[in-house]
Amino acid sequence: MNFLKRTVPMSIAFVMGILMAFQYYVPHEASQNLLKVVTKWGMIISGFAMFIGAYSLFHMHWNRIKQKVSGWGYSIFVFFGAGITIIFGLYNGGEFFWDDKQAGTMFDWIFDYVQVPAASTIFSILAFFMASAAYRTFRARNKEATILLISAIIVMLGRVPIGTMISQYIPIAADWIMSVPNLAAKRAILIGVSIGVIATSIKIIFGIERAYLGGGD
Amino acid sequence: MNKSRDIYILFFILIAFFIVSVVYLSFGWLDIWGDGLGIITAAAVTLAMYSFLYKDNPVFKIAENLFVGVAMGYSIIIVWFNILKPDVFEALIVPVFKDTGKAPQYTVIVPTLLGLFMFLRFSSKLSWLSRWSFAFIVGMGAGIAIPNFINAILLRQLEPMFAPLYTGSFWGTINTLLVLIGVVSVLFYFFFSLEHKGVIGGVSVIGIWFLMIAFGASFGYTVMARMSLLIGRMQFLLKDWLGIIQ
Structure with a gap:
């Protein structure tokens, strides 16, 4: 049983990892086709994984309703929102879900007039919270915090007309910050991240990193 | 005292929104048969979300939970139309039962099974099978990376x-x-x-x-x-x- 529980998944990761890593260096049509097929397989598996996310969300809210925890009534709106979107999505403007997706249906209406405004409003609210958080934490307590504060202020002012009104050099300074010190730090971070990803990938392929197997036997 | 004041504010805003909507629709400033209702819905959602700037309140919580549900419903439908329908349903299931002029792609059985194995995560006895699916995705991702x-x-x-x-x-x-x-x-x-x-x-x-x-x-x-x-x-x-x- 240990063979099926540990050896098989580790072998799958090893074979897939080696296959996909070497595939990149083989400029043959068969190699390109392999990448296409395996990528499609990955998409299909990820598609099923999305339903696990949906199950977790609905399970959590169903339990909230069942146990009548504080604020359980709001969970009903999760089911209402999901239910109405799924029903209109499956109805597909009268063509039903087995046909191609139709444009301009109620499903698209819900996306345009509920999901998009709600998402962009939530993200725009962050402007207020970031400003208030910055007010509380952006104090020039030491040298590093002062550098961060000055850099942020110059970049923010450099992107709006008032920056140019204060001084014509502010947009130039903002561009310089973005293209020199910011570029240098981001480049170093990317180099570090790349080395980290490559090292972790090698560890996964050779079975040194097994966190993806989860706990238990 | 504060609670009753909040309720008054809430009712005032809801009534004001209702009046504004009715007036705009009655005078034809918003086209009820066009995108008028959509704009009113989007405005309601936007204002409900912004109400959080005052404080955490029932209107915001309703809009927040509604948004979570709609987003999940949208993801499910998009996954169906963009992935599962063309790559599993039409490639494997339909050609098996119906003559579409295309041969069933039996290779799709492998990712379909691996995808279904993921649901076994919830089974205490067979959850180990979900490791095969994760191993496939993680190994593939590592190799490509x-x-x-x-x-x-x-x-x-x-x-x-x-x-x-x-x-x-x-x-x-x-x-x-x-x-x-x-x-x-x-x-x-x-x-x-x-x-x-x-x-x-x-x-x-x-x-x-x-x-x-x-x-x-x-x-x-x-x-x-x-x-x-x-x-x-x-x-x-x-x-x-x-x-x-x-």
């Missing part, structure tokens, strides 16, 4: 570091030198195999300065991006909904 990260990120970021420092102009050369100093010093800061003392400590302090400038720039950029979203929502409310600005 190695050459892609080497080629598309690591070498691409290292390549400019080997270019001549002298670029033809004084300030260009200074900037290239600063980028070189910045990259090396930040890499020194992230190098923990040696203690950050003496020369290494000094270089890593310069790295911290470069990092602070970059974090400040990222913060400034993010704030401005959120501001542009805020302006977009305000434009929607004042232009599309109320028609106050043109």
Whole structure:
């Protein structure tokens, strides 16, 4: 049983990892086709994984309703929102879900007039919270915090007309910050991240990193 | 006292919104048969979300939970139409039961089974089968990541570091030198195999300065991006909904 529980998944990761890593260096049509097929397989598996996310969300809210925890009534709106979107999505403007997706249906209406405004409003609210958080934490307590504060202020002012009104050099300074010190730090971070990803990938392929197997036997 | 005041405010806003909507629809300023109802719905959702700026309240919580549900429903439908329908349903299931002129793609059985195995995560006896699916995805991702990260990120970021420092102009050369100093010093800061003392400590302090400038720039950029979203929502409310600005 240990063979099926540990050896098989580790072998799958090893074979897939080696296959996909070497595939990149083989400029043959068969190699390109392999990448296409395996990528499609990955998409299909990820598609099923999305339903696990949906199950977790609905399970959590169903339990909230069942146990009548504080604020359980709001969970009903999760089911209402999901239910109405799924029903209109499956109805597909009268063509039903087995046909191609139709444009301009109620499903698209819900996306345009509920999901998009709600998402962009939530993200725009962050402007207020970031400003208030910055007010509380952006104090020039030491040298590093002062550098961060000055850099942020110059970049923010450099992107709006008032920056140019204060001084014509502010947009130039903002561009310089973005293209020199910011570029240098981001480049170093990317180099570090790349080395980290490559090292972790090698560890996964050779079975040194097994966190993806989860706990238990 | 505060609670009753909140209820009054809530009712006042709801009634005001209702009156404004009815007036705009009655006078034909919003087309009920066109996108009028959509604009009113979007305005209601936007205002409900912004009500959080006053304090956490039932209207915000309703809008928040509704949004979560709609987003999940949308994802499910999009996954069906973009992935499962063309690649599983039409490629494997339909040709088995119906003559479509296309042979069933039996290879699709493998990812379908692996996808279904993921649901066994919830079974106490068979949850180990879900490891096969995760191993496939993780192994595939690791294999694809190695050459892609080497080629598309690591070498691409290292390549400019080997270019001549002298670029033809004084300030260009200074900037290239600063980028070189910045990259090396930040890499020194992230190098923990040696203690950050003496020369290494000094270089890593310069790295911290470069990092602070970059974090400040990222913060400034993010704030401005959120501001542009805020302006977009305000434009929607004042232009599309109320028609106050043109």
